Amino acid sequence: MKKIVSIACVAMLGSAAAHAGGQSAAPETPPAPLQATETPAVPVKKAPASGDMQQVTISGSRANDTDQRRLSTAGKMVFGREELDRNGDSNVGDILKRLPGVTMGGAPGGRGGGGVRMRGMGNGYTQMLVNGERPPPGFSLESLPPDQVERIEVMRGPVAEHSTQAIAGTINIILREGYQQKDRQVRLSDSVTRGQHSPNVSVAIPGKSGKLSWLTNVMVSQNRNESDSTTYDRVERRDGSLDSKQLLEGRSDSRSTGLHATPRFTYTFDNKDTLTLQPFIGINRSSSRLANQVERLGGTPVYARLAQQSESDMAFYRVMSNWLHRMEGGAKLDFKLSGGGMNNDSSSQRRTFGFGGEPLRVFNDEGDTRYRGLQNSGKYTRPIGKGHLLAAGWDLEGSRLEQTQVSEDDGGPLYEESGANLSAEQRRVAFFVQDEWDITERWSAYLGLRWEGIRTTSDGRAVDVKNTSRVWSPVLHTVWRLPGTEKDQVRASLTRSYRGAPLQDMIAAPTISADNSFVRPDRSGNPALKPELATGIDLAYEHYISKTGIVSASAFVRNVDDLIRRVVEEVPTSQGLRWISRPINVGKARTSGIELEAKFTLADVMQDAPNVDVRANYSRFWSNVDGIRGPYNRIEGQAKQTANLGADWRLKSKPLTLGASLNWTPELLVQLSDEELSRQGSKRQLDLYGLWRYSANTQLRVFGNNLLAKNYDTARFVTVPEVFTSTQARTYATVGVRLELKL
Template sequence: MNQLTPFACAALLGLAGTALAQTDPATDKPTTTTTVKGADQVVPQVTITGGRQTEMDVRRNSTAAKQIYGREELDRNGDSNLGDVLKRLPGVTIGGRPGRGGDVRMRGLGSGYTQVLVNGERPPAGFSMESISPDQVERIEVMRGPVAEHSTRAIAGTINVVLREDYVQRDNQLKVSDSLESGRHSPELSITVPGKSGAFGYSLNGSIRQNRQHDEGRTHNVDTRDDGTVTKDQQVTDESSGTGKAIHLAPRLSYKFDNGDTINFQPFLMYNTRDSGSSSTLVQAAGSAAPEYNFAEQQSHNDSTFLRGFGNWLHKMDGNAKLDVKFGFGAGKMDSDSLRNQYDTAGTLLDRFTDTDQTRDRSVNMGGKYTRPLGAGHLLAAGWDLEASHREQTRVSLDKNGNAQFADSGDNLTADTRRVALFAQDEWDVTPQFGMYVGLRWEGIRTTSERSSGSVKNTSSVFSPLLHGVWRIPGSEKDQLRASLTKSYKSPNVQDLIAAPFLSRLNSATRPDRSGNPDLKPELATGLDLAYEHYIGRSGIVSAGGFIRDIDNLIRRQLTLRDTELGPRWLSTPENIGHARTSGIELEAKFKLNELITDAPDIDVRSNYSRFWSRVDGIPGPDNRLDQQAKQTANLGLDYRLKVVPLTVGGSYNWTPRIRTQTSTEQVVETGQKRALDVYALWKFDARTQLRIAASNALAEDAPGSNLVYANGLTSRADTVNPTFVVWSARLETKF
């Protein structure tokens, strides 16, 4: 797969498309130009101007590279969560095993390097993209290089999720679906009701769903001394089952004043609750010390509520100038509690642990952007961003005798974050063939925290100059080159700065406790991006690009063995360790087959392939890569619309090879390859009703991994295997 895709992209570079997309300079809208030659005459040129730019038009005309994925991509496979949509986008991978999702990553980089926004704003802490239903989303914007109007906390890139907008949907829409995994049903109902009354427009979007899942895992732990003596040999089998319920509401309200001003407001409410039970069986084949337990069972309850409000006021001024003032707020409540009992082989209770966590988040933000044209093809913008957030967290962890499991158990931890940013940018079409974007952004962040052990303060600021350029090759309207030179950064999150200790059961070098570090500095990156784009027909493209990121103050977790009130325990703490560099190539081919080959079937082809390299200074190779970065990733998708019946069938295949990373001089972490196959069939009863049948993770391969640590003359190895499952789903969609 990884070999075929580049050859396919290269072969398609020489093929001409059948339609010519241009932009009307008077309206900045797409046009189609047709010239027909007869035997004796030439029919005069006819120009037809469309109403809105297509997704491919926006991508083509953007000075700073931006990819748009709208409702067609979101609806294509009938996905039940946004993570399944994101994993098929070029250069995007999802952490965790197939079917369970995880953090969103671009360019193979691990958690925190990819900036994920909702309506251009950072979501509150604890918010997960996996919890958003695709029905709530209007489009996804992917930007590989940072731009000044968004935060430059985007070393890998930015993914902006834009929630539903009222001007697109004209009919009421109802979707009823059910998915089946290992005999467990997960129903979902979503509805969209748009409307307009005079100057007031609205779109009411909501969904309710229930999720049932069962997970299994097997871990083999072995500790061996330098002389070959096995000091521990354990087999741990874990099982868990749970039921979750979720309600999402995302209405959008808009009012247009007589003077042309517009005010928009979109609240987003998400409520999730989950009850689960788990068990763990430990069999020790060798070991000088008795195991912590032989059998354990745990009951857990979690619920969370997030409320986020996005709004903006757009004021039109003289000379086509605009002032766009943004405002927003957020509130989050997360509660969890668990009870864990541990027994020996005779069923005698060895210990009981109760853990509770109460977290409260509040935030408010305000910003604005002033734009003004400076002659034809020249747009100047400047603005500001202000944000304040407050977190309160109380964690209690007790054993059966009521003893605290860590020093700050029961204390109220508070954290306050203040962020200030100023930016300016200039988009300039220097000539019809060359456009450039120059941006500057300064951003400062201050985090303060109070806890029983003392106060924590961390202040950082970053200045980011940004330069993007696009050259439309003369004489070849379908070809263009892009280049970007940028500064970006990755700031430590609040958890890494001030987190209370998280205790690991079966504490070992491969399962350490975790804590924060208040002295962390942000990672700083200088980036260079190059890309060549060839447009095919109305919606096709072949592109080839490359990038380099030079990173200073790299953050990586370090392992230490410390004496605590519970005895010697392994602890993982984040630290700035030095310098790293990553680079890569990214290829994409997307086209309609019948626009390239006459009388070909109506098949859409979507493919992309990425290859990544990285090196961390100060850590011996050959696998001294950035943490969790895949070496390669590829996607191939096909959609076939049959002509004789109203049926569309298709699927997509995602591949990420095994990842082996030397994270430090003592530790090597390995993740097995991922192969995910999703297929679907769509039957259209009429223009308003359709039925979609889909199977995701059809291969259902096990997800293996290993963790190897060598320290103090002892080699600790943990090998894990987690089964995955096929998820079948059916969705009925109707408009009324």
């Protein structure tokens, strides 16, 4: 078996390296308009399927990341402090891009601004949770420093305990706990991108007094960023005559300052009950400047120069409380209550100028957003009979969003909906029951059923919204540990999941484009949206190597009904005909894929090997949307492939560790409709780090991210009216240093 595993690992590494280097296959040839122009055996004790709380104990100690994954009936991957600290990343988004089956939208080195994508599927298909709960609006991965995270759990299939709004999967971010940290920790870092410094200071202070323990995490950061892009546009009128042909040079400069704190307090009662209180606070102030310069190549461009200044003040908070009550017979009641809110004030002024330098138009946008939410959930767990762990619970949530958006053109409303005061309310009710059943010593199953209903109401000047959705989600997971070995097991899942219509896609709060066109339309909502429903099958084979290594292969299929996609239409307004983008349900879609993963130490598969840890994963995805023709018909934003290759070398003669990670995603062509084709360029991102341990309490980390600094290309081609636009965004390497102290 060891020889077979060695061959499999080497083969997979070769595949990942070839793909990362872009030499595995010739890239797709796009239509001419889009071509680039320029473990030892242990007794089986299952972890909870959802993985919301760590409760697995093996031989009196906490299970490591690999053991938690192996013992869980519902498939999940666990990434703890080792993975979080490895590359010295400044935000959680940079960590996620290296995990199996996870990609980040947007340009490489873009700090996660393009959103998290599991299995290549776009925003909204991947459920993001913090401590098992949905974070408030305004939360972003850029606002969450890795220092405040205990571990990240990646679940490829839904479970009844959490919302089943997870067609692609769930990423659950567990914040730091105080159970093992005894030292005060201070981390000082600075990263530099294109000469712009982004300093960061974080402090973690644990404490204990009697039955009360606490851990306080505070981080202060400043981020500075400059970016440049070149955009080529060619637009024809409906009669075939040239409207405009231009080359636009864009330059932006942004700065932000943030304060984030996550204190955690835990009180243990005499009967071993625990009460935990964890506030989550974030304050961020940002400003940006944008300058666009147009070179006229033909026709009549709308403007020659655009200057924009924007400011934003955002604060969000959430208080999470958790009471865990232990009862006779191994029963437990887990009661959670949390509430929070978000305030965001933003303003922007855009000025346009003609080719003679004369001022043309002034656009003013002001937004004021207020969010308040309250959530209560609970779970009662009790062993029933032999091999059954039964759980039932509830999830109640109410939220209110108030939004004022004023958009003016030279002091007058841009069109009727502009300036409408909108308020939206959501009520979510869910009930679930689940049974984790050890059918035999080697065969376990998880059966769950969840009912979830969401009611959305909104009123505003433009339109009233009343939208109700109800979804039943049966869930089945099973794992079979192969006879004769403790290292091999097979998983299978049959699940029902969904994606609720996003609130911002339903309420009619318009976003106005200064250069209104098919490729730069205004945006509006659609109150009649229905949720997307998906039926899925997952299969996986896992082979565990030593204590922490694994080689796995998995496959999945998802059939999606009522797929949501944005369409662009030309509609009459008080300012004349304008292009407006709005979401609609377009029909059915199907996606499938395979995912390969290997993680091991070279000594596990080779004799006399150096002390090197190897990580590699490769994913291949297929998809199609009914009713859209063409060879590039697939789910929007889903790459065909993605691969990661990484290694960490711990030198024996010196207290030094060196590491590297290479992330690759090929170019993507998507037929959005019969008339519109989009292209996203390939991405290759190289990260390196070195870690020198001066002592048990002091270490210095030097790192470099996006060292290849590859430009990122995007393009869109529309046939009626004919529009072609392509953008090349320049990316830059980031280098930095971080001093880590224990006091």
